[in-house]
Amino acid sequence: MFDYDSIAGFATSIKAVAELAKLAADARDEAKIKEAIRELQSAIVDAQSKAIDAQSTMFQLQSENEKLKKLLANLESREEELDRYELHNFGDGTLAYRLKDEFREEAPEHFLCPGCYDKRIKSTLRFDFMTNRKQRKYTCTNCKTKYCLGTPTAQQRVVRRSEFLTR
Numbered sequence: 823m824f825d826y827d828s829i830a831g832f833a834t835s836i837k838a839v840a841e842l843a844k845l846a847a848d849a850r851d852e853a854k855i856k857e858a859i860r861e862l863q864s865a866i867v868d869a870q871s872k873a874i875d876a877q878s879t880m881f882q883l884q885s886e887n888e889k890l891k892k893l894l895a896n897l898e899s900r901e902e903e904l905d906r907y908e909l910h911n912f913g914d915g916t917l918a919y920r921l922k923d924e925f926r927e928e929a930p931e932h933f934l935c936p937g938c939y940d941k942r943i944k945s946t947l948r949f950d951f952m953t954n955r956k957q958r959k960y961t962c963t964n965c966k967t968k969y970c971l972g973t974p975t976a977q978q979r980v981v982r983r984s985e986f987l988t989r
């Protein structure tokens with residue numbers, strides 16, 4: 823993904839330039855000086871090209887680093903948001919997440935889906951209706967799971983029409 827070698831390559835070519843510069847400085851006869859200068863020029867061109875590659879890699883790394891920082895900040899704020907909720911028993915083991923006492927004033931009453939919460943997704947339960955056993959029926963707006971919250975009242979006996987007529 824990233825050309826890390828370009829950074830190492832740049833460092834190596836700078837070292838080569840320094841060595842050739844020293845050779846050129848130490849050379850005594852004109853032919854050796856000219857040859858050393860030619861090699862030095864070629865090494866400088868090579869180092870310039872490697873510097874451009876290394877710079878491009880550093881820009882990519884910088885941009886990736888910014889993206890990861892933003893992602894991390896989002897994850898942290900989501901965790902903080904989810905930490906404001908606690909699992910609540912609405913009666914008879916019917917469970918959903920609701921705001922902890924200290925945060926309850928901050929928003930209208932609402933509940934979160936336990937299944938989605940476990941996947942670190944904040945998903946509100948939508949109230950559907952009151953069942954005939956006086957439980958509140960909800961649907962998760964994300965995964966569509968249905969929940970009945972609250973202790974159910976005793977099942978009401980339905981008197982059939984035929985039964986009613988034979989009385």
Ligand SMILES: [Zn+2]
Nearest residue numbers: 935938962965
């Ligand atoms: Zn859900």
